[in-house]
Amino acid sequence: MKISDKLQHPNWKDRITWSYEFFPPKTSTGIQNLYSRIDRMKKWGHPMFIDVTWGAGGSTSDLTPVIVNVAQKEFQLDTCMHLTCTNMSEEMIETALKKAYETGCRNILALRGDPPKNETEWTQVEGGFRYASDLVRYIKKNYGDEICIGVAGYPEGYSPDDDLERSLKHLKEKVDAGASFIVTQMFYDADNFVEWVKKVRKMGITVPIFPGIMPIQAWDSFIRRAKWSGVKIPQHFMDTLLPVKDNDDDVRERGTDLMIQFCRTLIENGITRLHFYTMNLEKAVKMIIERLGLLDEEVKDVTEKSENQLTTNRTEIFPDGTKRANEDVRPIFWRTRLESYISRTDQWDEFPHGRWGDSRSPAFGEFDPSRHGLRQSTGEILSLWGSPKSYKELGELFADYCMKKQSSLPWSDVPISDEAKMIQSQLVNINKRAYLTINSQPALNGVKSSDPVHGWGPTNGYVYQKPYVEFFVHPSLIEELKSSLHQMGDTSYFFITVDGKLDTNAAYEVPNAVTWGVFPNREVIQPTIVESTSFLAWKDEAYFLGMAWASAHDPNSATHKLLVSMMSSWMLCVIVDNNFERGQSLFDVFSKIKSLEDIHPELYNGVAI
Numbered sequence: 383m384k385i386s387d388k389l390q391h392p393n394w395k396d397r398i399t400w401s402y403e404f405f406p407p408k409t410s411t412g413i414q415n416l417y418s419r420i421d422r423m424k425k426w427g428h429p430m431f432i433d434v435t436w437g438a439g440g441s442t443s444d445l446t447p448v449i450v451n452v453a454q455k456e457f458q459l460d461t462c463m464h465l466t467c468t469n470m471s472e473e474m475i476e477t478a479l480k481k482a483y484e485t486g487c488r489n490i491l492a493l494r495g496d497p498p499k500n501e502t503e504w505t506q507v508e509g510g511f512r513y514a515s516d517l518v519r520y521i522k523k524n525y526g527d528e529i530c531i532g533v534a535g536y537p538e539g540y541s542p543d544d545d546l547e548r549s550l551k552h553l554k555e556k557v558d559a560g561a562s563f564i565v566t567q568m569f570y571d572a573d574n575f576v577e578w579v580k581k582v583r584k585m586g587i588t589v590p591i592f593p594g595i596m597p598i599q600a601w602d603s604f605i606r607r608a609k610w611s612g613v614k615i616p617q618h619f620m621d622t623l624l625p626v627k628d629n630d631d632d633v634r635e636r637g638t639d640l641m642i643q644f645c646r647t648l649i650e651n652g653i654t655r656l657h658f659y660t661m662n663l664e665k666a667v668k669m670i671i672e673r674l675g676l677l678d679e680e681v682k683d684v685t686e687k688s689e690n691q692l693t694t695n696r697t698e699i700f701p702d703g704t705k706r707a708n709e710d711v712r713p714i715f716w717r718t719r720l721e722s723y724i725s726r727t728d729q730w731d732e733f734p735h736g737r738w739g740d741s742r743s744p745a746f747g748e749f750d751p752s753r754h755g756l757r758q759s760t761g762e763i764l765s766l767w768g769s770p771k772s773y774k775e776l777g778e779l780f781a782d783y784c785m786k787k788q789s790s791l792p793w794s795d796v797p798i799s800d801e802a803k804m805i806q807s808q809l810v811n812i813n814k815r816a817y818l819t820i821n822s823q824p825a826l827n828g829v830k831s832s833d834p835v836h837g838w839g840p841t842n843g844y845v846y847q848k849p850y851v852e853f854f855v856h857p858s859l860i861e862e863l864k865s866s867l868h869q870m871g872d873t874s875y876f877f878i879t880v881d882g883k884l885d886t887n888a889a890y891e892v893p894n895a896v897t898w899g900v901f902p903n904r905e906v907i908q909p910t911i912v913e914s915t916s917f918l919a920w921k922d923e924a925y926f927l928g929m930a931w932a933s934a935h936d937p938n939s940a941t942h943k944l945l946v947s948m949m950s951s952w953m954l955c956v957i958v959d960n961n962f963e964r965g966q967s968l969f970d971v972f973s974k975i976k977s978l979e980d981i982h983p984e985l986y987n988g989v990a991i
Contacts (some may be wrong), residue, residue, distance in 0.1 A: 384489060385460070400676070401433065406446055434464060467517055470495075489532065491532040492514050514533055515552070533556040534567065536566065538613055567613070570615055575653075576647070595670075599634050623640075658670075714910050715916060767779060767791070771940040771944060801836055808966065815972060816978035829845050831901065842901070854948065858978075866975055867971070870971065874957070876888065880921075924954050
């Protein structure tokens with residue numbers, strides 16, 4: 383059903399309604415899990431409609447019509463498909479519209495879209511449209527009243543320096559071109575939104591407005607999303623959240639209370655169509671809707687039974703036969719890359735405190751170089767890491783990082799953690815032998831959860847870790863290393879090339895817990911894992927970061943040639959010692975095998991690259 387018709391339907395017209403936005407996950411298992419989540423969210427809180435975002439003329443855009451089709455046919459949900467002008471010719475737009483129409487989708491959110499990956503300025507593709515209003519006119523011309531068209535609204539402007547009056551004129555132009563409803567950008571200032579709605583109505587715009595609501599789950603994601611979107615944060619939000627910013631449980635609880643007050647302000651001012659940016663998650667959305675008193679008792683009973691079942695049964699089985707443990711784990715690979723770690727995982731549901739998840743999560747996103755690449759300028763890169771001209775010099779640079787003489791590396795946003803002191807001497811030796819480490823952790827065996835360096839989680843618990851190391855290595859050293867690992871036994875390894883050739887002794891897509899904790903009156907918690915899918919995703923980023931480092935140097939320089947050679951020929955490796963009781967023995971393996979200097983002294987010393 384068209385949204386415009388549904389708004390007039392007796393079952394929806396006089397109700398406070400809500401709708402959900404989802405995005406296409408990166409992995410096939412994530413997609414299956416998203417379907418399960420959509421189904422659950424429908425059962426506990428039936429939305430007026432759901433909308434599905436559109437990748438920028440590629441990336442995940444091919445999945446959008448597929449998800450729309452499943453939502454329409456399998457879950458009997460009315461859907462709204464995003465469609466952007468970015469990288470889209472008229473022919474591509476028509477193909478997308480035809481696919482949506484054939485699935486029964488009768489609602490399109492017409493957007494100009496953001497710039498493509500790696501580009502800062504938006505440019506019109508040849509044969510495409512320049513403005514969202516052009517796309518609205520095209521849909522209206524070719525589909526008439528068969529498709530209900532929505533457009534974006536910006537209560538605080540498209541950007542911080544945007545002219546609000548001009549923004550309102552553009553909104554009216556889109557509505558006059560044929561739009562039937564407005565979905566707004568996220569915002570947190572409810573009073574400002576109410577005033578903006580008055581201005582919209584004064585402009586003669588009468589179509590329904592769906593306010594974009596972003597739940598608050600963690601401090602980092604809250605601040606980051608507000609910054610990226612350029613939205614204002616009311617002072618009372620900061621006063622409430624800042625004192626507990628390091629406790630994500632408290633942030634989510636207080637954030638939910640803030641969003642409930644926020645929604646009530648909207649409802650009291652006659653704005654009753656709530657649109658939630660779910661980030662493919664359900665907990666925070668459910669908390670808001672339920673605490674607003676909008677779920678009837680029958681729905682609450684079904685929800686509570688479902689949640690109790692999920693709590694006692696840690697595994698769900700999906701229609702395709704795959705199994706998924708609850709999303710309470712995180713891949714270790716981004717641990718020291720905080721920008722990409724947070725942006726990939728900040729909204730995943732469970733432990734620790736709503737930040738992390740694994741690649742099977744429906745919230746597992748794509749690698750975006752514009753968000754996950756190096757943040758430093760060329761000058762800052764040269765100042766931070768100098769101009770190493772040999773693998774020997776690279777090894778010394780990495781060793782300096784392990785000794786805290788360097789505060790960062792391209793693969794590490796932050797200084798090495800204090801827990802690395804347990805293995806510091808071994809790491810220094812490993813790097814000086816040109817096994818260039820970018821991530822590691824020592825073995826732990828029953829350390830108190832209150833330990834100031836190694837502890838985490840609830841009090842009166844005990845934490846454990848398997849020793850883990852990730853590094854770049856010249857391919858000539860792989861076979862002897864593998865042989866030593868086989869002799870050692872109980873180890874798991876992944877070796878991969880830049881073009882994706884994977885050599886592993888681990889089962890594919892089977893997570894290996896490398897950190898876990900035991901706490902009173904709790905199930906065993908295993909928050910950190912190693913598994914193949916997320917490692918393959920991290921591989922792209924790891925090699926990209928190395929090439930970004932190289933790009934800061936003159937193409938004819940020895941440093942540029944060194945880094946390009948390394949990123950094109952060296953392998954990225956991960957090793958886990960599953961026998962954590964033998965302590966740090968894993969790190970001693972590297973001193974017992976040949977180094978690059980032993981096999982290729984000319985490479986090690988930079989004579990030939």
